[in-house]
């Protein structure tokens with residue numbers, strides 16, 4: 001299959017819906033912000049040109065505001081006068097960039113509030129290719145994005161995530177795709193980053209005892225299976241619903257760096273930690289299991305819904321199916337609440 005024939009992966013649910021339903025992703029990225037601040041302080045500011053900060057996989061922007069604000073302040077701290085900084089938010093062509101720019105203009109959390117000399121822009125192209133000029137990026141950031149594959153390599157009948165299905169060959173195909181995509185991402189960034197630049201990435205990892213995402217991924221999948229049992233989805237439609245995402249282990253991430261550097265990039269720091277669960281924390285306070293169910297269902301719908309319904313024919317009422325699936329998922333979680341066990345990987349890449 002050539003690159004152009006591959007099914008395209010869908011961006012997050014539009015109309016600002018991801019911005020409203022990504023508190024989990026906001027919690028995930030917090031632990032990586034100190035790494036970004038340290039990197040921002042370490043890079044050499046050049047007074048003769050604008051500095052460039054790239055935000056890879058920005059979606060609708062809400063979760064970029066805090067890290068980008070922190071990075072800008074750290075870059076400028078103790079280095080008066082504050083020079084111009086270009087901020088480039090990148091995502092897939094189908095991303096809802098209008099929500100991002102509206103947020104930048106109108107929201108109190110915008111990094112433009114109270115700061116001068118900032119020039120935001122956006123690129124709607126996949127970061128598995130080069131999307132910025134060679135030697136142009138001073139500082140890079142990517143949160144909650146790199147566990148998305150360039151495409152889904154294989155459909156499996158027994159799960160919405162092939163990496164969690166029973167077929168070992170299918171799991172191997174996902175691992176092979178993860179490896180290929182990671183090298184493609186690194187190759188492109190190795191060209192784009194300037195010498196002395198750093199790139200901080202946070203995304204879904206794997207734990208020592210499993211993937212960590214099993215509980216929620218299975219609850220989401222079972223909710224689609226319910227629709228099929230109720231005659232709302234055909235077996236063929238259900239089979240095609242396989243998510244183009246999977247977490248990476250530390251060994252998988254470190255593999256290209258086995259010889260020291262990869263294409264001139266150095267893996268300066270890497271760790272995997274247990275992910276926070278803000279929905280569970282809120283439930284501990286409120287005891288409201290229905291709200292816990294609604295929070296998870298809305299987040300899963302905003303992040304994964306578009307890819308699952310992208311396989312359906314255009315004549316299908318996708319909103320109605322997403323409503324039906326979300327209702328079942330929310331009920332499933334409310335009936336058996338538990339804390340999510342997921343893993344976050346955080347890393348710093350340096351171009352020396």
Ligand SMILES: C[S@@+](CC[C@H](N)C(=O)[O-])C[C@H]1O[C@@H](n2cnc3c(N)ncnc32)[C@H](O)[C@@H]1O
Nearest residue numbers: 011025057059063091092126127143144145148
């Ligand atoms: C879960 S969202 C994360 C958004 C935001 N950075 C955050 O931390 O909440 C993942 C984003 O990565 C984007 N993405 C996935 N694959 C991509 C690719 N190949 N190139 C650019 N963006 C991609 C998706 O479209 C989506 O907006």
